[in-house]
Structures are given as structure tokens and as C-alpha cells.
Amino acid sequence: MVTLKQLAKELNVSISTVSKALNNSEEIGEETIKRVKELAELYNYKPNKVALSLKQNKTNTIGVIIPDILNHFLAKVLFGIEREATQHGYNIITCISNESLEKEKESLQLLANGSVDGFILCVSEETQIKNEIVHFKKTIKQGLPIVMFDRVAHDVLCDKVIVDDFDATYRTTIKLLDEKRKKIAFISNIGDLSVGKLRERGYNKAILESSKQQALVLNLKKEDNPQNTIKAFIKQHKTIDAVIAADSTSGVIAINLAVNLGLKVPKDISVVAFASQSVSNHAFPRLTTIRQHAKEIGANAAQMLIKRLQSIPEEHYDFKTKIVKTSLVENGSTL
Numbered sequence: 001m002v003t004l005k006q007l008a009k010e011l012n013v014s015i016s017t018v019s020k021a022l023n024n025s026e027e028i029g030e031e032t033i034k035r036v037k038e039l040a041e042l043y044n045y046k047p048n049k050v051a052l053s054l055k056q057n058k059t060n061t062i063g064v065i066i067p068d069i070l071n072h073f074l075a076k077v078l079f080g081i082e083r084e085a086t087q088h089g090y091n092i093i094t095c096i097s098n099e100s101l102e103k104e105k106e107s108l109q110l111l112a113n114g115s116v117d118g119f120i121l122c123v124s125e126e127t128q129i130k131n132e133i134v135h136f137k138k139t140i141k142q143g144l145p146i147v148m149f150d151r152v153a154h155d156v157l158c159d160k161v162i163v164d165d166f167d168a169t170y171r172t173t174i175k176l177l178d179e180k181r182k183k184i185a186f187i188s189n190i191g192d193l194s195v196g197k198l199r200e201r202g203y204n205k206a207i208l209e210s211s212k213q214q215a216l217v218l219n220l221k222k223e224d225n226p227q228n229t230i231k232a233f234i235k236q237h238k239t240i241d242a243v244i245a246a247d248s249t250s251g252v253i254a255i256n257l258a259v260n261l262g263l264k265v266p267k268d269i270s271v272v273a274f275a276s277q278s279v280s281n282h283a284f285p286r287l288t289t290i291r292q293h294a295k296e297i298g299a300n301a302a303q304m305l306i307k308r309l310q311s312i313p314e315e316h317y318d319f320k321t322k323i324v325k326t327s328l329v330e331n332g333s334t335l
Helices: 004-011 015-022 030-042 049-056 072-087 101-111 125-130 134-141 165-178 194-210 226-236 248-260 294-310
Strands: 061-066 091-096 118-121 146-149 159-163 184-188 216-219 242-245 270-274 288-291 321-324 327-329
Touching: 004 015, 004 030, 015 030, 061 072, 061 101, 061 294, 072 091, 072 294, 091 101, 101 118, 101 125, 101 134, 118 294, 134 146, 146 294, 159 165, 159 294, 165 184, 165 194, 165 242, 165 270, 165 288, 165 327, 184 194, 184 226, 184 248, 194 216, 216 226, 226 248, 242 248, 248 270, 294 321
Parallel strands: 061 091, 061 118, 118 146, 146 159, 159 321, 184 216, 184 242, 242 270, 270 288
Antiparallel strands: 288 327
16 A cells, blocks of 8 residues: 655655645645645555544544444434534444443443544443443543433533423323323333433323323333233223323334224324334324434534534533424324
8 A cells, every 4th residue: 555655755745745735735736736636546545544543643433322223213313423423524433232231331441442532322221220320431531522312311421412301291291181182191111211201200290280180101111012011001991092102112002002902093092102204104093203303313412522522622611411302293193
């Protein structure tokens, strides 16, 4: 592979001149830049990224850690991160924690060893259950900034991107109450996660304020068969005329089971779930969804990290939490 030194020797100029010409420095004349670039193209010269990163003390690479690559929401956030990072000249390296605290720690340690400039991550389920945050604080102390999204550790001082899960469920419950739904149930497969807890609290607050209903909550356990458990729940509580699901799986199961049990959707029962528009297509009628705008979350997370990476060391500014507004996309499962 040809080097800067070889290019400089053939052109009879200094290595510094070749480097500046390749980077379009104003110190170098147009003719010299043209000659250098033509020769570099002829020899298919590629800069040594490892050497550059060592010299500049940065890699222009972002580490992304997500709990589950098969989760549609997380995959779309990753898409938003990658697209935004590319536009700013950054690459990404992605690790999957598989909801494991140990795997999350290993991913941070692996990439913190000079491979990335900072991290964007969604906290694993085990980390949230055990409420362990030391590994995040150690990483930040090393000089590697972190931006958390969706599931975040509130006791870690870093930038965060979230949606207002509490408010989204609260407003959805109010809407169903305004439509004269008399028995609204809340079903969740993510009760151990911070976002699941916030969504349940939003539902409970709206029900409590209505004073006309009592809360009816089904939190699925890991060992449960979601299909059988939700079916038994709906059959046991025959007066249910609306369901808010904290996750897409519970929402799709609820609507399909309601139809199978002979209920007319949305005449007899309305169903709303946190889900994307593409997920809503797996239900009939199509599921009304609370959209979190995953790509926007990813783009915001990338922007916040890049801004912090590109700020000068003396430029210390407060950590921020960006709240991305949800939207209710009404389809055939609500009136």
C-alpha cells in the first residue's frame, strides 16, 4: 500500500504538503492539490485510519449498545443513529447486550479501549432491575461521553433522549374515557422496565382522576405464555371495552384475541398500543398506535453526542434531556 512518504517523494514535495493537499488546506495552491490528488487516485491511496486516530486522539466512531436487535423499535432507532452519524462523518460500531448486565459491561469495556469516541445506548433490562450504574460512571470518567435513550439511568449524569411515556399513556386513557369506555384495562409485557412503569403510572393517574372506574392491570411475567394469559384475562373480565398495551406484542395479541372471542373491534372493544405503523399491520383491524418516532430518537441521540464530542474541553455545558413527542395514529381498532 502506498504511503504519504512515497507520494511526497514522487512529487518532490514534503509529506506535510501532501497531507494538507489531500485535506484541501488553504495553505496549498490549487495546482499542487490537483497533482497530489491525481497521483493519490492513480495509486489508490487510502489514509491509515488507525494512525490518524492515534495522532488526533479520536476515531470518529460511535459505539452503540442496544438490548435487542430483533426489537423493531430499537432497530429503527439504530437506523436513525447511523444515518445521522454518517451525515456528520462518523461511523458506528454496534453491540447487542441481549438484556444482560454483564454483556453490557463487556461491550463498554471492549469499545472504551480506544475504539470509539463516545457511546449511545439503551440500558439493558437486567441493569434496570439491579439498578447498577457504576459501569456507566466509570466510562464517563474515562472521558467517553454517553447519551442514553428510551430506557435511561436517571442517576447517571449524561445527555438523554426519551419520550414522555407517562403523559402518552395518560392522554390515551383520557381519550378512551371521553369516548365513554366503561372498563379500560392496561396490559404490559415490560413491567420491569422504567418505560413500562411510567406507562402504567400514566394509565393509573387517568383512571384515578376519572373516579368512575377502578384500575385493571395485567403485568405479564417472563414465564407466562402471553397468548394464553391475555386470553384468560379478557375472558375473566368480560366487561372490558378498551385495552391499552404498553408494548406492541401485547397490543397485537389483544386485538387478535378479541376478534377470535367474537368481540367486534372497535364497537365492543378498543385497543391501543405503543407500536410502530408497520407493526399495526399485523393486526386486523389495524391497530391504533402510540408512535414514539424511533428514527427521530436515534437522530437526536447522535446529534447530542456529536455536539459534545466536537465541543472544546473548556466548553462545559449542562447535560440535557430531550423529550421526543409521541403521536396517536388512529387506525381501525378505535372509534
